[in-house]
Amino acid sequence: MKIKKGELLSALKADLKAADLLKREQDALIAKWKNEYNGAPYGNEQKGKSSIVSRDIKKQSEWQHATIVDPFVSTSEVIKATPITWEDEAAAKQNELLLNTQFCRKFDRFNFISKAVKVLDREGTLVVQTGWDYEDEEVTTVAEVVIVDPVTGMEFITEEEITETIVKKNQPTAKVCRNEDIYIDPTCQDNLDNAQFVIYRYETDLSTLKKDGRYKNLDKVAKHGTEDVDYGSPDDTDFKFSDEPRKKLLVYEYWGNYDVNGDGIAEPIVCCWINDVIIRLQSNPYPDGKPPFIVVPFNSVPFQ
Numbered sequence: 001m002k003i004k005k006g007e008l009l010s011a012l013k014a015d016l017k018a019a020d021l022l023k024r025e026q027d028a029l030i031a032k033w034k035n036e037y038n039g040a041p042y043g044n045e046q047k048g049k050s051s052i053v054s055r056d057i058k059k060q061s062e063w064q065h066a067t068i069v070d071p072f073v074s075t076s077e078v079i080k081a082t083p084i085t086w087e088d089e090a091a092a093k094q095n096e097l098l099l100n101t102q103f104c105r106k107f108d109r110f111n112f113i114s115k116a117v118k119v120l121d122r123e124g125t126l127v128v129q130t131g132w133d134y135e136d137e138e139v140t141t142v143a144e145v146v147i148v149d150p151v152t153g154m155e156f157i158t159e160e161e162i163t164e165t166i167v168k169k170n171q172p173t174a175k176v177c178r179n180e181d182i183y184i185d186p187t188c189q190d191n192l193d194n195a196q197f198v199i200y201r202y203e204t205d206l207s208t209l210k211k212d213g214r215y216k217n218l219d220k221v222a223k224h225g226t227e228d229v230d231y232g233s234p235d236d237t238d239f240k241f242s243d244e245p246r247k248k249l250l251v252y253e254y255w256g257n258y259d260v261n262g263d264g265i266a267e268p269i270v271c272c273w274i275n276d277v278i279i280r281l282q283s284n285p286y287p288d289g290k291p292p293f294i295v296v297p298f299n300s301v302p303f304q
Contacts (some may be wrong), residue, residue: 003260005278012254012271016199019183030123030179037122061121062170065114072113076104087139102171115176126296127177129200135169177293185256186296189303196266197256198291215272215279221249249274255284255291 038219039055081096083089144163148155181201188195209215241247253274257266266285
């Protein structure tokens, strides 16, 4: 018997709440490190005494930033594919050429590497969401076709319209996530492979969700409206869109294992919801069945 969506959503929200309790401790540390990086006042300043805070941390970080970024953006051979056996040698060379072309020419590598380095240096943890960008289009063309006469057995060429699929995009993606938006299973300790779930929170709008094509129940989202949730924009802007297609929505994307079939075995799923409306629920589309996230700690602590 399959689980009801209402019960599923309640269980996933419970996971979110449990992860949030421990996440607040890390958020507090990140906020402290940001203040030290930017040289923010400590709050114990006294009148008549100096209130200047040295920005040595920021100076050191900015000084080494270019040195760290340069190796990834100054060469066209960033990725090295090594064959396991002699039979894999040709495939390794082909994959290496393809991945380097995609990374260097079809991906904004400078912006990605620069942002990743800054987030890791300032906040102590870097989270990257990986994915795959695929887009195709069906087109009708005129092609030559060889036809065999069933009576005489003679072959002759004719033209006819055929429909074929043209692949427009087929490449991996990577995006740096805000640490404020990532909720990780607190029982996984220091190994993300042991995490039963990773929840990613992000802002979007109805127009973007409809264009994507993977999301359902969007009419319910528009009908019931959205809650005013403090997303914590980094630029502290108060600007908001008033029209429904562009009005910002807060989506929670759950990647993890859950027994949705009621057979006692947790399956890898992805579930997205807005408020109390599930807009996407399906099996994890990736071959390994794991959450598509990479977590890089600046200075890892064992079992944390």
